[in-house]
Amino acid sequence: MPGEEMVRVTAEELRNFITAKAVIGEPLDLGDKVVFSIARFGFAFGAGAGHGKESEKGGEGRGEGGGAGGGVDPIALLVVHKDVKGPGGVQLFPVTRKGMVAEVIETIGETIPPVIEQVASVIGERKKKAEEPEEE
Structure with a gap:
């Protein structure tokens, strides 16, 4: 042909x-x-x-x-x-399929709130300890 x-x-x-x-x-x-x-x-x-x-x-x-x-x-x-x-x-x-960047952003978005709550809890506990009167 x-x-x-x-x-x-x-x-x-x-x-x-x-x-x-x-x-x-x-x-x-x-x-x-x-x-x-x-x-x-x-x-x-x-x-x-x-x-x-x-x-x-x-x-x-x-x-x-x-x-x-x-x-x-x-x-x-x-x-x-x-x-x-x-x-x-x-x-x-x-x-x-989602691109890798979209998956990372989605994953970070799901994991950040629990991490923030944990950090806030630790800071709150340290603040309470700092405000407690020292025992003599």
């Missing part, structure tokens, strides 16, 4: 593949709600052809090639409640 035709066929196939249905997915009707899966995807492709110098045997060197790659990552689930009108009837549940 010549290089130009390879690029044309690849582009046509990608056009058929890349649709809103491919990104959002088929809705899942659960009776009182409808769930949509939302994904992110990317792709790349390339093709090329070349002609080399004539070989010692008199033949002409030629080469053609192509390649493509892609990926799909789930992002979220979108839930639409049929019996709730307006924005209140729509929920978005992210399914991507």
